[in-house]
Amino acid sequence: MRAIGLVRGENSVQTFDLPKPEITQPDEVLVRIKEVGLDGTDYNVVRYGPDMAPDKNRMVMGHEAVGIVEDIGGDVKSLVPGDIVSITVRRGCGICHPCLHNQSDMCMTGLFKERGIHKLDGFLSEYAVDQEQYMVKVPREMKHLAVLTEPVSIAEKGIDQIRIIQSRFPWTCPHPEHDFKSPDWGNCKTGLVVGAGPLGLLAASLLRLAQVNIMVADIVPDSHPKAGLVNYLGAKYVDTSDKSPRELMEYCEVHGGSVDILFEASGAASTALQLISYMARSSIYIMTGIPRDELNLNIDAGQVIRHMVKNNEVVVGSVNSNRSHFEKALLQMTRINLEFPELCQKILTDRVKFNDFQEAFTPKGPKFIKTVIEVDPWD
Incomplete structure (x- = not known):
């Protein structure tokens, strides 16, 4: 063969x-x-x-x-x-x-x-x-999109980690049914996905299905198809080609509110690390990108640690997925295809x-x- x-x-x-x-x-x-x-x-x-x-x-x-x-x-x-x-x-x-x-x-x-x-x-x-x-x-009706099962499973695992870890405290909005254990867990929450590649777009779609208010950041212009797909999801695209990590988080605060969920899907090591310093109180940050090149960065380590400890912040590395995530991914892909029927084909x-x-x-x-x-x- x-x-x-x-x-x-x-x-x-x-x-x-x-x-x-x-x-x-x-x-x-x-x-x-x-x-x-x-x-x-x-x-x-x-x-x-x-x-x-x-x-x-x-x-x-x-x-x-x-x-x-x-x-x-x-x-x-x-x-x-x-x-x-x-x-x-x-x-x-x-x-x-x-x-x-x-x-x-x-x-x-x-x-x-x-x-x-x-x-x-x-x-x-x-x-x-x-x-x-x-x-x-794989359901036969999903065969033409099933090649995306693995990346959807990666996003699904990351979101699983968010819900498991953040369920450690009661949600603070006026709606008790919006806690992280409930089916409506995404309501009254704001998320930022960093990277509008396939994984970032799929993660954003899963978060939108959960009713999370989503912004997606990347360095391509607003005219790029990636930005168009972000808007198609009912999310807001943010061009960060001229924004520092601090400016990105300030922009999100103004246009979307305090960021409860950060999902990193870019592999851009410098941005990924610097964003920790600007996380919101009691927020969670899922990292999925794996940089390969060495990168030296001048950073105030004391400030980063103070910020995380004083604000109950969580940074989690999430790699790979298992069978349960593949099974969930196929269920979610059916929902994605119903809610956002053009997304998967336009990613490919x-x-x-x-x-x-x-x-x-x-x-x-x-x-x-x-x-x-x-x-x-x-x-």
Whole structure:
């Protein structure tokens, strides 16, 4: 079968032939891959080099996949050939309590592996085999958007963390039904999403579904499609190309109110760190971006710590997701598609055929948001 990835010692993405994977265990599932989405993680794998297993000389790329079940092992109960599936990314260490209880995204040892990212082949190939527990069934009517399941699951996990952590205190608005444990938890709250890329837009859509008053910040002009999609969500776009972190937070205070929720989805290390100094009292800040380059910043550490402690602020790193987040993501994507029917398709700006894969890794045009590689296009 054909695959796309990287070879040790070489710095260009290429195709290579591999044996078609076979089911060797009774709980395994063979999937014919249909589409694979690319994100910043994939581009960083190319830029900085793949994190291959020591005994491997090449790694298949891609971790955002949707495909069709072609065959199943004898013990598989929840899937049959023809089912559409999204596949989770992280494989647990098999040692720590979270990994042993289906929460490998919270691995305590750091000995996890990740498809297409860390020590394991990804899904940019014609076929893939994995265990049933990592396969999440996709409703047939969602197949054309299911390639977004993984990024939606990342946003869903981050929002899960917000609700869990902020439920430590009663909400202070006049409506007791707006506390973080209630279905209407987003009312009377203001959020700022930093970064209007795919993850930021999807996070903003989930927060809007929860009725959070949302602003989204990025450095593109108001005329960019990203800004248009922010407005489409009923959120407010903020061009920060001429604003410092302090000016951004002051702008939000004036135009949206005190920011209760910060969701960082840009990977811009300097901005991400400086925003801590301007968080509102009792607010929460979710960081999902992972900067790769070294950055030295002159910052008043004492002021940052004083600000956090005196104001009961929380800063949380949120990485990866688990099966439960994939399942929630698919439910939420149905809601997104009903409430914002144009969003997902407009995020998927670039579709590239498998044979034209090099186009997916070349510089993008000014209207670019996200690329999908069509391994085996839908009928």
